[in-house]
Amino acid sequence: MGNEKDDGGSASRELAAVLRDHPGAIVAAVGDDGLFVPVPEGLDLGDDHHRTGLRSATDLVDGVDRAAVIAAWERARSGDDVTIDARLRDTDTAGRMHFIDARDELGVHFMVFAVDDGGGRVEVPESPPIPEGSQAKVVRSRKDGLAVLVDLDHNVSELLGWRVEAMVGVRSLEFIHPDDQDEAIAAWMDMLSAPGLTTRARLRHACADGGWLWLDISNRNLLDEAGHVECEMVDVSEEVAAQEALAASEQVLRRLTESMPxxxxxxxxxxxxxxxxxxxxxxxxxxxxxxxxxxxxxxxxxxxxxxxxxxxxxxxxxxxxxxxxxxxxxxxxxxxxxxxxxxxxxxxxxxxxxxxxxxxxVRLREELERRATMDDLTGCFNRASVLEALEAFLASGTDVAVVYVDVDDFKVVNDGHGHAAGDEVLQAVGARLRSAVREHDAVGRMGGDEFVAVCAGLGSEEGAAELAQRIASSLRDPVGFRHQRITVSASVGVAWAPGGERIDADALVARADGAMYASKGIRGGGHTVG
The missing domain is CATH 3.30.450.20 (PAS domain)
Incomplete structure (x- = not known):
């Protein structure tokens, strides 16, 4: 992870501390594109530290270390200060490469390469040779102080299609795309501001066939030393095309993600x-x-x-x-x-x-599940669901009681008070049954005015009988409906099966049903055990 920085020049202090500990280290300022750029004006790095004319940190190290340098740079771009081990290219010099984020303070990163012993002087490698077969990717030239081309190498013909004599004597700005000329002028003026200074700009350059080619153009001010400006133009058209393709892909991705539901x-x-x-x-x-x-x-x-x-x-x-x-x-x-x-x-x-x-x-699914398992009128389980719960209790091996309830004279309620009153009575019966049993017990409506309560783990037939009596008692109170009080009574039968008894759900319900019919001869809301 990166180090947190405070305001007030902490990056420059950190850089100074590294350079103090490593006299003779290689130092370079790094732009956002990873290429070395001029050190910001006013920053004194001292005379003991090498400046490098290489293009980037990858030019400094052996090929085996370049992937690590690229990964370190990616981390540095995200705000971390990063240090890695690396070896200088074409040498046995081992050292450590530091990336220090000074963007908030100085607008750049700094790369410092120091040898492991801290005090050794590091020799800057020469610029890497251009690979055989790719000479036409680079054109070198010289210009005077007014940016007029005075000499070019012959790669210009292969890269840009121009003959050397067609370009010599012409101001280089005339070959730059109109949209890039302001940037080209700014880079040229910066370069002229100090002897030995090198500036870089990525610009579109005219080709002899009328097309444009993306080049990285660097100009080095040697006017005081040699009377000219050294220029190097590197073909980056493939890189730019890849970046444009990546940008197009990123735009497609952004548009796609924004349109997704x-x-x-x-x-x-x-x-x-x-x-x-x-x-x-x-x-x-x-x-x-x-x-x-x-x-x-x-x-x-x-x-x-x-x-x-x-x-x-x-x-x-x-x-x-x-x-x-x-x-x-x-x-x-x-x-x-x-x-x-x-x-x-x-x-x-x-x-x-x-x-x-x-x-x-999810709400729709839960509603469908509720409708598939519950009785809409009373809020109790429907017949299939309560029988399924009974079968599960029997399969578990525990004792199970089934209390069968039939509302007495329900037709009289419907005929005398209307079906709305009948519905109110059924709802009240369902609610009272649920209140009379435990949370994990199951109450279901078998159809019409008949209900069952399925209760597991009561422990004995006496416990089942007590439950049936409690249910019968809960059903004696009248039901209020539209300022009326409707008298309710019910016949209650109970059947109990001890744990492990080989009996199926239908048989146990039938026993409770039979007990319920036997209780119809008992007035006042009694119950019988079957």
Missing amino acids: VGVFHIDADERLQLANARLHEILGTLPGDDQATMLSTVRDEMAFDRALAAVLAGTDVDLELEIQVLGTLDIRRCTLALRALTVDGAVTGAVGVLTDVTES
Whole structure:
């Protein structure tokens, strides 16, 4: 992780400390594109430290270390101060390369390469040779103080299509694309400001066939020393084309994520949020400017999310369900989250997540499940569901009691008070039955005016009889309906099966039903045991 910096020149102090500990180190300022740039004006690095005319830190090191340098630079660009071990190119010199982020203070990074013993003087390698067969990628030339070309090498013909004599004597600005000329002039004027200074600019250069070619153009001020400016033009058209293609792909990705009806986000390997689309903020109730902690605060089970994130960053894809409390409200949303690992050469570099709000579909599913298992009128289980619960109790090996209830003279209630009153009576019976049993017991409506209560673990037939008496007593009170009081009574029968008895659900219900019919001869809400 990077070091936190305070205001007030901490980066320059850190650089000074490194240079003090490593006299003779190679020092370079690094621009955002990773190329070496001039040291900011007014910054005195002393006379003991080498400046390098190389293009970038990768030119300093052996080929085997270049991937590590590139990875270190990527980390440095994200705000970290990074130190790695490396060897100078074409030597046995081992040392440490430091990247120091001084952008807030000086507008650049600094690269410092120092040998391991701290005090050794480091010799700067020569510029790497241009590979055989790729000479036409680079053109070198000389200009006078007014930017008029005075000499070019013959690679210009192959790279740009111009004959040397067609360009000599012409001001170089005339070959630069009109849209890039302001940048070219600014770089030229900066270069003229100090002897020995080199400036670079990425510009479009005219070709003899009328086209344009992207070049990295560097100009080195040797006017005082040699009476001319040295220029090097490097073909970067393939790199620019790749960058443009990448930019186009990124635009497609951004447009795609913004148009998707799901929340999409990207987290890096350090669990830092890199991307979040508008739909994600809509689901969470957050704003694009809200920080990561605010967004995470909407997750009701943060521990479950943290475990899932740790798993995916270890390389295991994860799917889970989450509850989201919309920020600033009491609204709870049910969501599914799919986390997928991102890898490069087998190493996890981060993860992408897709958050889908399934609240309405979950509510619909729960409603369908409720309708499939519950009696709409009374709120009790329906016949199939209560028999399924009875079969499960019997299969568990515990003792089970079934209390069968039939509302007496229910037709009289319907005929005398109307079907709405009858419905009110059935609802009251269902509610009283549920109140009379335990939470894990099951109460169901068998149809019409008949109900059963299924209770496990009462321990004895006497316990079952006590339950039946309690239920019968709960049904004696009248039911209020539209300023009327409707008298209710019910016939109650109970059957009990000890644990382990070989009896099926239908047989036990039949025994309770038979006991209920036997109780009809008992007035006042009594019960019988079958």
